[in-house]
Amino acid sequence: MRGTFIRTLEKMAKADKNIFLLTADLGYKLFDNFRDNYPDRFVNVGVAESNMIGVAAGLALSGKNVYCYSMVPFLTMRTFEQIRVDLCYHNLGVKLVGVGGGLVYGLEGMTHQAIEDISIMRSLPNMTVTAPGDPAEVECLIEESVRYKGPLYIRLGKDRDPVVHETAPDFKIGRGIVLKRGKKAVLFAAGNVLPAAKAAVEALEENGLSITLVSMHTIKPIDKKLVIECARRTKAVFTVEEHSLIGGLGSAVAEIIAESGEKVIFRRIALPDAYSKYMGSSGYLRKKYGLTPQAIANRITKELKKK
C-alpha cells in the first residue's frame, strides 16, 4: 500500500506545486524519487513527530497541501494534542498517512503495533478517518485526498498488500464499496483485513452461505445509509478489522445499528481490548486472534447457526 501511496502522490505532486511531504525520519528508500524530483517540497523533520504536525499546520495556514508520514503509533498517538489543536481546531486539510495499521509490525512488538488509532482519531471533531482495503483503494483515496477539505487520517498496511479490486473501484471518501451481494448476512471490513474478509466470504459461498461484503474504507464519516440498508436486507451484521474492539469500525457500525431500530444479529470481529499476549509475525498473530479467512468464516457460520 505504501508503494502505491507514494507513486500516486508523486503523480499528484507533479501537477500540484502546493503538495508538501513531511516524514519523521521513516520510509527508507520510499521517498527517494519524491525528494529528488521535488526537493523543495520534501522535508524529513527528524525523529520529532510533534513538531512535524505543528510545522504542517504552519505550512497549511500558508496555503500548502501537506502530507505527513510516519508509523501509525508515532503519527497519531505521540502527537495527539498537536493533531487536536493545530490541525482539527484549525480544520486544516493536512493528510496524516500512517504505515503499519493493526498487526502489520507484528514482530516489532507492542510499541509498533497499532490497535487503538481508529478509535482515537475518530473521537476528534473535523477529522476524517480512512483505512483503505487494498492498493487500488489507496490510489483512489490519495487522488481524492488532494482536494479534500479538513484533516484526513489514512491508515495503511505496508508492502505487498494483495489487490482485492480487479478493476478500478467505485471509490469515494465516506461511501462504502459493495464487493459482493448476498442474502444471509453482511460483512463490513475496514483496512488491510479486506483480503482475508473477501477470502472468508468466498469460502462461505462455497458452503452455501451467501454474504454481502462491503469495504468500509471510511470509518468517519461512516456510510450510515449503506449500513442500514444492508442490515435491513440481511438481518445479520458482522464487522471485521485489525483494531481493538473498542472504538473502531465495529463501534461505528454498532452506534448506527443500535439507533436504527433494526432487529439484527450483530457481532464484531476484532482484536481484544488487550496488548498482544503472543509474539510473532502479523500472519502468526492473525491466526492467534481469529483474523484469518478460515477463522472469520467459522465465526460467521457459528453465529448464524444460533439464529
Next chain:
Amino acid sequence: MTRLEAIARNIRKDTLDLIVRGKAPHIGPSFSIVEILVALYFKCLNISPGKSRNRERDRFILSKGHSCAALYAVLARKGFISRQVLRGFSADGGTLEHHPTRDLGRGIEASTGSLGHGLSIGAGMALAAKRDRMKHRIFVLLSDGETDEGSVWETALFSSHHKLDNLVAIVDCNSLQALGKTRDILNLEPFAAKWRSFGWSTREVNGHNLGQLVNAFNKVPFRAKKPSMIVARTSKGRGVSFMEDQVLWHYRCPDKTECERASREILG
C-alpha cells in the same frame, strides 16, 4: 513620556478593564507582555486591519495564549477588533475566550492556549515563506515556563537546521510559572546560551524597555541564516506594585478596591 510609553500605559489600563469586567484570570502574564506587544504592533510589524489577509503581511503568534487580554487590547487599539467584539470578552455567548482562536479578520493568526504549539506553527509558516521566496517575518511570543515543553526544543532544532532567519521567537522571561519560580520548578538557565547552542542568534533585553525592544526587533535577523531569539527579561504583573512577581496574579482577578488601586498606579 514618549508616544510608545503613552500607548503602553493605555494598553495596560485597557487590559486591566477587560480582565476586571470579564472576571478573567491571567492579569499577571498579560501585564508582563504589554511593552513587547506595543513595540511589535506600533513600531515593527507590517500588518494592518485592511491587510489582515495579505500574503506579504508579517505574522504574529501568541504562543502563550493565556495572555490574550493584552493582545485583544492591542488589536482593539489597532482597529482589528471593534468595541462590540471586545465587550464579548469572557462572556457567556460572547466573542473572545480566555485563549485566542484564529480569526484573520480580528488579526489572530493561530489558535493557541496549549503551551508548546506556537513555535512549531511559526516554523511551518517561516518554511512556507522561504519556499515561496517571500520577505515577511514570523514573530512568536512564548512564556519562559512554556519552554519546559519538549516540542519547543524540537522546533528549536528544526528552525536552525532549516536556516529560518525569518523566524523570531520572543520569550517573556518573567521567571514565574503556574506554581512558582521557574528556577525552583525546572531551571532554564543559562537560557540564552541554550538557544545559542541550538543554533539560534540571541539578544537579551529588558522586556519593559520600549527602546531596547524596538531596537532588537529592528535588527532581526541578528545573523543571516539563523533564527532569532529575543530573551525579554520581564516582571509578571508589571505596572502594579502589589501584583509584581506574585504567582497569585496568574489566577486572581482584582476586586473593586484592588482595581482602583491598580488603575491609579497605571495611570500615575
